[in-house]
Amino acid sequence: MGYEMGTKAFMNQKVKKLIELNKISRVTDGIYQCLPIPGYNISTYTIKEYFGKLLCNCQAGRKGRECSHIQAVRIYQERVEHSREVQLHIA
Numbered sequence: 052m053g054y055e056m057g058t059k060a061f062m063n064q065k066v067k068k069l070i071e072l073n074k075i076s077r078v079t080d081g082i083y084q085c086l087p088i089p090g091y092n093i094s095t096y097t098i099k100e101y102f103g104k105l106l107c108n109c110q111a112g113r114k115g116r117e118c119s120h121i122q123a124v125r126i127y128q129e130r131v132e133h134s135r136e137v138q139l140h141i142a
């Protein structure tokens with residue numbers, strides 16, 4: 052998929068932060084919002100579930116990549132919507 056190692060580690064850190072800081076919230080059915088992390092970015096992104104696939108309106112997401120926001124929403128879904136505790140295997 053073309054991620055460099057450094058980029059991936061950075062992304063995972065970011066996903067972890069998004070979850071820890073409760074930046075992900077559900078707007079309505081199939082639509083999620085990702086608030087900015089101070090120091091990382093200033094934009095609020097919207098993540099939509101479309102036929103079971105998550106799409107994000109950030110730069111990477113628009114290119115069809117699985118960005119940190121999508122990964123964070125997936126964890127959010129597991130945790131909140133499936134109401135079970137999921138271990139964060141993000142180092």
Ligand SMILES: [Zn+2]
Nearest residue numbers: 107109118120
């Ligand atoms: Zn994104």
